[in-house]
Amino acid sequence: MTPKTQEPSVEKVTSEEYKYGFVTDIEADSAPPGLNEDIIRFISHKKKEPQFLLEWRLKAYRQWLKMKTPEWAYVQYPPIDYQDIIYYSAPKAGPKSLDEVDPEILKTFEKLGVPMEERAMLAGVAVDAVFDSVSVGTTFKKKLGEMGVIFCSFSEAVHEHPELIEQYLGSVVPYNDNFYAALNSAVFTDGSFCYIPKGVRCPMELSTYFRINAAKTGQFERTLLIADEDAYVSYLEGCTAPMRDENQLHAAVVELVALKGAEIKYSTVQNWYPGDKDGKGGIYNFVTKRGACRGDSSKISWTQVETGSAITWKYPSCILQGDNSVGEFYSVAVVNNMQQADTGTKMIHLGKNTKSTIVSKGISAGKGQNTYRGLVRIQPAAENAHNYTQCDSLLMGDKCGAHTVPYIEVKNNTAKVGHEASTSKIGEDQIFYCQQRGLSKEDAVNLIVNGFCKEVFRKLPMEFAVEAQKLLSVSLEGSVG
Amino acid sequence: MLIIKGLKARVEDKQILNGIDLTINPGEVHAIMGPNGSGKSTLAHVLSGRPGYEITGGEVTLDGKDLLSLSPEDRARAGVFLAFQYPVEIPGVNNTYFLKAALNAIRKSKGEEELDAIDFLELVKAKLKPLKMDELMLQRAVNEGFSGGEKKKNEILQMAVLEPKLGILDETDSGLDIDALKVVADGVNALRGKNRSFLVVTHYQRLLDYIVPDQVHVLAGGKIIKTGGKELALELEEKGYGWLTGEKVKA
Ligand SMILES: Nc1ncnc2c1ncn2[C@@H]1O[C@H](COP(=O)(O)OP(=O)(O)O)[C@@H](O)[C@H]1O
Ligand SMILES: [Mg+2]
Numbered sequence: 001m002t003p004k005t006q007e008p009s010v011e012k013v014t015s016e017e018y019k020y021g022f023v024t025d026i027e028a029d030s031a032p033p034g035l036n037e038d039i040i041r042f043i044s045h046k047k048k049e050p051q052f053l054l055e056w057r058l059k060a061y062r063q064w065l066k067m068k069t070p071e072w073a074y075v076q077y078p079p080i081d082y083q084d085i086i087y088y089s090a091p092k093a094g095p096k097s098l099d100e101v102d103p104e105i106l107k108t109f110e111k112l113g114v115p116m117e118e119r120a121m122l123a124g125v126a127v128d129a130v131f132d133s134v135s136v137g138t139t140f141k142k143k144l145g146e147m148g149v150i151f152c153s154f155s156e157a158v159h160e161h162p163e164l165i166e167q168y169l170g171s172v173v174p175y176n177d178n179f180y181a182a183l184n185s186a187v188f189t190d191g192s193f194c195y196i197p198k199g200v201r202c203p204m205e206l207s208t209y210f211r212i213n214a215a216k217t218g219q220f221e222r223t224l225l226i227a228d229e230d231a232y233v234s235y236l237e238g239c240t241a242p243m244r245d246e247n248q249l250h251a252a253v254v255e256l257v258a259l260k261g262a263e264i265k266y267s268t269v270q271n272w273y274p275g276d277k278d279g280k281g282g283i284y285n286f287v288t289k290r291g292a293c294r295g296d297s298s299k300i301s302w303t304q305v306e307t308g309s310a311i312t313w314k315y316p317s318c319i320l321q322g323d324n325s326v327g328e329f330y331s332v333a334v335v336n337n338m339q340q341a342d343t344g345t346k347m348i349h350l351g352k353n354t355k356s357t358i359v360s361k362g363i364s365a366g367k368g369q370n371t372y373r374g375l376v377r378i379q380p381a382a383e384n385a386h387n388y389t390q391c392d393s394l395l396m397g398d399k400c401g402a403h404t405v406p407y408i409e410v411k412n413n414t415a416k417v418g419h420e421a422s423t424s425k426i427g428e429d430q431i432f433y434c435q436q437r438g439l440s441k442e443d444a445v446n447l448i449v450n451g452f453c454k455e456v457f458r459k460l461p462m463e464f465a466v467e468a469q470k471l472l473s474v475s476l477e478g479s480v481g
Numbered sequence: 482m483l484i485i486k487g488l489k490a491r492v493e494d495k496q497i498l499n500g501i502d503l504t505i506n507p508g509e510v511h512a513i514m515g516p517n518g519s520g521k522s523t524l525a526h527v528l529s530g531r532p533g534y535e536i537t538g539g540e541v542t543l544d545g546k547d548l549l550s551l552s553p554e555d556r557a558r559a560g561v562f563l564a565f566q567y568p569v570e571i572p573g574v575n576n577t578y579f580l581k582a583a584l585n586a587i588r589k590s591k592g593e594e595e596l597d598a599i600d601f602l603e604l605v606k607a608k609l610k611p612l613k614m615d616e617l618m619l620q621r622a623v624n625e626g627f628s629g630g631e632k633k634k635n636e637i638l639q640m641a642v643l644e645p646k647l648g649i650l651d652e653t654d655s656g657l658d659i660d661a662l663k664v665v666a667d668g669v670n671a672l673r674g675k676n677r678s679f680l681v682v683t684h685y686q687r688l689l690d691y692i693v694p695d696q697v698h699v700l701a702g703g704k705i706i707k708t709g710g711k712e713l714a715l716e717l718e719e720k721g722y723g724w725l726t727g728e729k730v731k732a
Contacts, residue, residue, distance in 0.1 A: 432531050433569035435553035436562075437583035437639065438590070447582065451573030451622065 030089035035082055037061065040186055043088045047155055047189070050162050053169075060175035060185030067179045073342040074371040074403055075311045077284060080249055087187045087220075143204075148197040149233075151206060154222050157193035164195060168226055172255035172292045172319070180251040180313075181288040184220045188253070191222035196231035196262075205461050206235045221252040227262035229295060234265040236464055250309075251286045260295025260322065265303070267460050268316075269468055271475075272308035277366075279338025282310025289316035290346075293325035293354075301328040302345065303459045305468045307475040310339060315373065317346035320354035320382075327356040330456040332468075334475050335368025335400065344374035344405075349382040349415070358389040361453050363472075364400035365479035371403040378415040385415045393423040394452050396445075396479050446473040482507045482678050483647055488539035489703075490527045497523045499703035500539065505647070508675040512689055512714060513682045515700035516722045521682045522566055524700070525651045528680075529563040530556050543647060557583075558590040560646030564636035564653050566682075571623040576635070579623045580605060580642055587643060608641040612668050629656035637668040648672065649680045654688035666691030686718035701726045 031039050040061055044054040069079075144151050150161060158165055175185040196202050227233055237254075250272065258264050266289075275282025285308070291300035302316040318327025329345035347356035362370040376387045393402035404421050426448055434444035450457070450469050457465045488501040497520045505511050513521050527534050528541060530553035541548040548556055571579065585595040596604065602619075609616060612634050624632050633653055640648050650669070654662055669679065669692050681692055689697070689711060697713040698705045699722065707713065707725055717725075 427569065428532065429569050430571055432553060433565065433571070434579075434583075436529050436531075436557050436565075437579075437643065438554055438557040438586040439583060440554050440586070441552075443582070443586070447574055447579065448571055451571055454573035 031087055033084055033086050035061075035085070035087055035187065039087055043187060043189060046088060047158070049158055050166075052162075052166055053158060056170065056175060057186050060182050061187075063176040064179065064182035064186055067176075067182055069179055070313075073313050073373070074369065074405075075313060075340040075342050077311055077340075080284070082183075085219075085249065088189060144202070147200050147203070149200060149202055150193065150195040152193055154188070154191040154193050154224065157224075161193070161195070164226065165193070165224070168224055168255070168257055170255075172257060172290050173253050173288050178288060180286040181253050184222060184251045184253045184288070188220040188222040191224075191252070193223070194225040194233065194235065196227045196233045198228045199230045200228075201231070202233040205464075206233065219250055221250075223252070223254040224257075225255070225264060225266070226257045227259065227264050227298075229259045230261040231259075232263045234461060235267070236461065237266065237268045238270050248281075249284050249286070252288070254287070254289040254316075256289075256291030256300055258291065258293050258295065258298035258300050258325075261297050262295060263299040263301075264291065265301045266291070266316070267464060268302075268304040268306075269464065269471065270304065270306045270308050270312070271471060273310075274308050274337065274339050274475075275310040277337050279310055282339070283308065284311045285309035285314065286311075287314040289314065290319065291317070291327070292319045293322050293327060293351075295325070296322040296351070297324045298322050299326040299328075301326075301330070301459070303328075303330040303456065304332070304343075305456070305460070305471065306331070306333040306341060306343060307471055309341075312339075312341040312343055314343045315345055317348070318356065319348045319350065320356065320385075321350045322354075323351040324353045324355075325351055326354070328459075329356075329358045329360070329374075330459045331360045332363070332453045332456045332472070333361070333370055333372075334363045334472060335365065335370045336475055336479055337366040337368060339366075339368045341369070342371040342373055344372045346375040347377070347387060349376075349378045349385040349387070352381070352383040353385070354382055355386045356388075358387070358391075359455050360389075360391045361456055362391070362393045362402050363396070363449060363452070363476070364393065364402050365396040365476055367399045369401045369403070371405060373405045373407075375407040375409070376417060377407075377409040378412050378417070380411045382412050383414050385412065387415070387417045389417075389419045391419075391421040392452065393421075394449065395423065395425045396476070442473070442477075445476065445479070449473075449476060482509075482544060483680070484542045485528075486540050488524075488527065488541060489537040490523060490534050491537055492523070492534055496537070497703050498527065501700075501703075501705060503698065503705065505678045505680065507678060508673070509695045510673065510679040510681060510692060512694040512697045512711075513680060513700050514684070514686075514697060514714065514717055516726070517684065519700045520703045521684075521700055522651055523703075525563055525566075525649045525680070525682055528556075528649060529553060529561055554586070555590075557643075557645075558587050562640050562643055562645035562648045564633075564640060564648065564650045566651040566653075566655065568624045568627075568632040568636055570625045570627075572625050574623050575619075576621055576623050577602065577605060577619040580639055583639070584642055605638075605642055608638055611664075611671060612638055612641070613664050614638060630658065630661040633657055633665055634661070634668075637665055641668060641672060644672075644677075646676065647678050647680065649682070651682045652684060653681075654683055654685060662688065663691060686714040689714045699725055 031042050040057050044057060173181050176182055225235060256264050272283035272285055293300050300318050306312050316329060320327050327347050333341045333343050335341050345358055358374055360372045362372055364370040372391045378385045391404050395402055402423055406419055408417055410417060430448050431441060431444045434447060435441060449472055457468060460468055483505040485501050485503040488498055490498040515521055536549055543559055546559060581601045588595055614634055653665060694711050697709055699707040
């Protein structure tokens with residue numbers, strides 16, 4: 001992991017890139033495994049990026065070299081060999097039709113009620129082979145375009161709107177924020193970009209279109225979403241369909257910026273492959289998500305349903321800079337079998353009258369370990385700040401674990417901070433009560449679990465909520481006797 | 482309708498039921514009385530299939546169907562309803578939603594069409610009225626934060642909606658004031674009919690003034706030690722259980 005060469009200054013590196021040429025063949029479709037400055041130049045070159053972005057990547061890389069894997073999270077996994085990862089490869093052709101897709105995956109689609117048209121796309125079948133994605137995409141795009149909404153891939157934004165990228169990239173999650181964020185900053189290949197102009201309420205959930213793109217998301221994904229003054233957007237990320245990926249490590253970064261009076265609702269359903277019963281083969285999901293309520297009276301609301309991945313390490317956070325700004329975090333995290341989740345949020349109160357709400361529902365089954373880790377920080381200038389935190393854990397069986405680690409730092413005594421936590425076991429008596437009324441054991445468990453998660457599901461857009469409920473029952477299948 | 486023969490059951494190595502024989506004909510109401518800890522709730526639980534009990538002997542049939550081999554939900558679908566002594570709270574689950582899911586599960590098992598939300602709401606509202614329950618109860622989570630009386634009424638509401646063949650009431654009168662007791666008893670009486678039977682478990686005679694039983698059984702030491710008509714309940718009220726069990730136990 002140590003650099004092979006001395007670190008030259010950024011300007012020097014970038015101006016010298018052509019002189020030195022690439023160790024890597026720039027015509028190749030893929031980079032060889034491993035990470036060094038040449039690889040980063042290769043990625044940047046492949047993507048025809050402007051100079052500032054290459055410089056930024058290299059700064060991140062050099063910082064990353066000096067950083068250590070965070071070890072405070074309550075998760076365990078063998079060390080990752082970062083030199084064994086391929087950081088760039090051209091998209092591969094997926095299966096040609098649904099007939100070639102793993103029947104297990106198709107079965108799950110069925111259970112989840114994923115619409116027919118979407119199944120092929122989600123399974124990675126080349127989209128144009130199935131339905132006219134271009135027309136779907138362009139219809140959305142046209143409508144959004146008329147309102148001045150920019151919604152495109154990150155790479156596209158780099159070319160079409162470099163000034164916005166330069167202004168906002170890394171402004172919420174700096175390149176040196178943490179180990180995985182730095183790695184992502186150095187090597188990200190694509191992701192999504194969204195800009196909602198002043199005063200525009202985005203007329204649709206940015207979902208269906210996104211789901212079409214979702215199948216192609218890379219290992220190091222980067223999302224940047226900006227809501228200009230008084231704008232509103234509801235953004236849905238991920239999908240309930242099980243996502244398999246040959247890359248075990250996923251380190252995404254999501255940055256949200258809400259200017260004065262703007263509101264961003266960001267909903268996630270994460271269902272990456274969790275591994276088999278023994279925990280083999282699951283995805284490591286190490287994500288940095290953060291939103292800045294930069295303007296007065298702005299609002300950012302995170303809602304997440306996390307059921308997948310072998311390991312989840314994720315703390316969608318809000319920096320409440322503007323006066324009267326509001327941050328929310330609603331989370332359901334499920335672990336089953338050998339899954340481990342260490343997830344929560346940070347609410348950083350900087351402005352006056354800022355308010356934050358945290359509702360976390362952790363469900364542990366099998367041998368799963370579920371940790372809520374949350375920070376509420378009230379800074380000295382944050383007069384009259386409010387926080388309410390509620391953390392509930394539900395245990396299914398006696399081999400799983402639930403842990404709650406709240407950090408509360410109050411530096412202004414006008415603050416009001418409230419914390420409630422509970423841990424309960426899914427009751428035999430609750431299950432029997434339901435059965436005595438005619439419900440099957442499985443339906444009983446679903447009912448009880450969905451009741452437990454209700455406050456969070458209520459925050460999800462309608463159709464997403466329905467899918468999330470089904471997803472929960474699929475994830476917990478067979479977890480009670 | 483319900484035939485219990487030589488039923489024996491134990492919990493965690495403790496023998497509780499020691500051979501119960503009981504036959505309830507269609508339309509009949511039988512009361513089970515007995516001192517605390519005599520096994521009344523155990524009998525109700527064993528009949529409805531609550532896990533944790535080991536059947537060590539005997540058999541139970543409902544309309545000829547072997548009840549003990551069925552799962553709890555299949556017993557419910559076959560028409561066994563237990564009004565719990567301690568109704569269970571299910572946070573976050575809407576009372577209406579729960580009851581609709583239950584009714585539809587039962588209907589489905591019988592090959593009947595499931596009710597949609599609108600038809601169901603109409604049905605449940607009609608059943609709500611005689612129980613003097615507020616419609617707002619429907620919007621609350623199942624039994625969550627209900628008062629003792631509300632919980633018991635909610636049990637009767639569920640029974641009224643699910644229309645079982647056999648209603649087992651376990652201490653439905655406990656924790657009720659006299660007005661609520663009358664309402665609950667009226668609710669039960671309204672459900673009496675020639676094809677529906679009841680097993681009313683109670684500790685006090687009071688309830689039986691309002692739900693008048695055809696037969697009264699005294700359970701002690703896991704056995705039915707005396708059976709009589711409704712006047713037996715009055716006798717027990719007066720004398721306690723001691724004269725039957727040979728101990729000095731007061732009702
Ligand atoms: N789960 C259990 N474990 C151990 N003993 C139990 C359990 N359930 C009931 N018992 C015992 O069985 C006996 C009968 O209990 P129960 O049927 O609840 O009586 P009743 O309803 O007549 O008051 C009591 O002595 C009680 O302590
Ligand atoms: Mg009892």
